[in-house]
Amino acid sequence: MSTQSSLVEFGQRHVTKGLGRITEDVFQKGEGSWVTMASGRRILDFTCGIGVTNLGHCHPKVSKAAADQCLSLVHGQCSIAFHEPYLQLIERLIPMMPDPSLDSFFFWNSGSEAVEGALKMARQMTRKTNIITMQGAYHGRTFGAMAVTKSKTIYSDGVAPLMPGVFTTPFPYWHHFNTSPTSSEDELVRASLYQLELLLQQQTAPTDTAAILVEPVIGEGGYVPAPPAFMRGLREICDKHGMLLIIDEVQSGFGRTGKNFAIEYSGVRPDIMTMAKGLANGFPLSAIVSRKELTDKLKPGSMGGTYAGNAVSCAAAVAVADAFKEEKILDNVQARSQELFSALNGLRSKSSLNGNILDVRGQGLMVAVEFASPSHSANDPAVLASAPKSLASRVTKRCLEKGMFLLTTSVYETVRFIPPLNISQEDLAKGVQIFVEAVEEIVKEG
Numbered sequence: 001m002s003t004q005s006s007l008v009e010f011g012q013r014h015v016t017k018g019l020g021r022i023t024e025d026v027f028q029k030g031e032g033s034w035v036t037m038a039s040g041r042r043i044l045d046f047t048c049g050i051g052v053t054n055l056g057h058c059h060p061k062v063s064k065a066a067a068d069q070c071l072s073l074v075h076g077q078c079s080i081a082f083h084e085p086y087l088q089l090i091e092r093l094i095p096m097m098p099d100p101s102l103d104s105f106f107f108w109n110s111g112s113e114a115v116e117g118a119l120k121m122a123r124q125m126t127r128k129t130n131i132i133t134m135q136g137a138y139h140g141r142t143f144g145a146m147a148v149t150k151s152k153t154i155y156s157d158g159v160a161p162l163m164p165g166v167f168t169t170p171f172p173y174w175h176h177f178n179t180s181p182t183s184s185e186d187e188l189v190r191a192s193l194y195q196l197e198l199l200l201q202q203q204t205a206p207t208d209t210a211a212i213l214v215e216p217v218i219g220e221g222g223y224v225p226a227p228p229a230f231m232r233g234l235r236e237i238c239d240k241h242g243m244l245l246i247i248d249e250v251q252s253g254f255g256r257t258g259k260n261f262a263i264e265y266s267g268v269r270p271d272i273m274t275m276a277k278g279l280a281n282g283f284p285l286s287a288i289v290s291r292k293e294l295t296d297k298l299k300p301g302s303m304g305g306t307y308a309g310n311a312v313s314c315a316a317a318v319a320v321a322d323a324f325k326e327e328k329i330l331d332n333v334q335a336r337s338q339e340l341f342s343a344l345n346g347l348r349s350k351s352s353l354n355g356n357i358l359d360v361r362g363q364g365l366m367v368a369v370e371f372a373s374p375s376h377s378a379n380d381p382a383v384l385a386s387a388p389k390s391l392a393s394r395v396t397k398r399c400l401e402k403g404m405f406l407l408t409t410s411v412y413e414t415v416r417f418i419p420p421l422n423i424s425q426e427d428l429a430k431g432v433q434i435f436v437e438a439v440e441e442i443v444k445e446g
């Protein structure tokens, strides 16, 4: 069972259909910004495994730290005793936190688990039940996380009843207000905060509401950064009503947006923050941080989990934090981000594209291009009757044919760029060239 076709055939027969894929090939090796597949193809990875391998595949220092840890302690169960990599990781993370009040940590395995933990903690800390989430939010596929996910119905289709006590308010994205990509940020922020105020007056009383949960850049909802004024507005509303603000940095954290955490763009203090993905560069690890004054309200034993805070994953994450500083990753993000935005904006303004790029947005190396759609909804003023159908999926497919993995996102015609944060100028330029060629070809084909 070693040829690509026999491996794929076996997988198709025995791996659940509930898992989708963008290619029928098999990963064999990852190195920096590139992966090699069983088909022999070498592919430029502009997905980072959905924002995970931020320092590239198999970063030598991270892989070595994990290998060394494997030879001393693999599983140091967190409800039995502390282990050293767990504590070393906290030591590395404390100075990176967006606010000095964030000083009490709990590690888990996945982003969804971190969100589950944050919701549970918020209810326990406030003794209130309701959670406000954003239209377009993605927080995971487990039951609590799925209940606060509002980006696509596919994640919860057919599995209701979901966790009760969840209320949804619009995130300031122009689609949510049926306006155009040129809508003013101030107006979107005002409209969103107003809807939130109404929600608190009409549907969930502040006395019943434990927390507002928000991604500082909605990921699965379309890669839309939250305007700083919106985040400050949420903070004010939470302070006014004694509710907690939970910031989900699972995808936007660890340098992805050009700052350690995207919430830094607004200067807002989270009460609880979730992290995962880039934290350990591919080893399963997530984290929830809050302030000791709040976590001291939790009963010992209420948190936990057999594999929570695995020693190998923690050792890898310590190496990530060290490499992050040594290799001046944020400087590279800033430089590559400027190049990416400049190329994408240049493409958007080309007359040959006939206005088919509606929006170029994002922060750092968390960047999206939204294409026009001929048919999204008869009620959508952004619909462009002349636009080719399914631009986003056709463009990503063409990029793959040309040797680059690129993902779509949201219910709109959007593609997202998530290249490694340490990608070279040359590899970024290669990826941009592949994308530009793909878009030009597909638009021409119509």
Ligand SMILES: Cc1ncc(COP(=O)(O)O)c(C=O)c1O
Binding pocket: 050, 110, 111, 112, 113, 115, 138, 139, 140, 141, 215, 219, 220, 248, 249, 250, 251, 252, 276, 277
């Ligand atoms: C913002 C955000 N929260 C939570 C999750 C869920 O993380 P996981 O897939 O590790 O469960 C994701 C995953 O994409 C995410 O982007």
